[in-house]
Amino acid sequence: MNGNNPYAGPPGVTDAGSPAPVDLSPEQERRLRRTVAGIVSRTESYLPDGYAVGSELSVGTDGPQATVAVNPPAGHPVTAGFTPDLDELEAGIAESDADEVARGLAASAAIQVMDAIGDVTPTAK
Known part of the structure; x- marks a missing residue:
């Protein structure tokens, strides 16, 4: 029964039906979505066809979280996650930071393919 009433839980926990203090404003959410879409686009630009991004x-509980993932054609998927603070969302995430994430993901995905293929000689040239 404890979980069925809005007063359940320890003090300081958001009441049922109330917005959590880390909820984003619509503008902050748009900015974050736009930034993450830019990271996805940049990552795709660094990779050849066959990689799903x-x-x-x-x-x-720590605020907004964004995850960008790359599924290479061979090997294991790679991900990059980050939790921007609200001040960072207001000012916008730096282009250099977004580009660094995209380059790192692309490089990690390429390494996954190289590790999966190993020393196997390709059959076609």
């Missing part, structure tokens, strides 16, 4: 936004 996607993203996910969520709000956790």
Whole structure:
């Protein structure tokens, strides 16, 4: 029964139906989505066809969280996640930071393919 009433839980926990203090304003959410979409686009530009790139936004206990993932044609998927603070969302995430994430993801995905293929000689040239 404890979980069914809005007063359940320890003090300081958001009441049922109330917005959490880390909820984003619509403008902050748009900025974050735009930034993450830019990271996805940049990552795709560094990679050849065959790599699937996607993203996910969520709000956790520490605030908004963004994850960008690359699924290479061979090897394991790689991800990069970050939790921007609210001040960073207001000012906008620096282009250099977004580019660094995109380059790192692309490089990690390429390494996954190289590790998966190993020393196998390609059959076609």
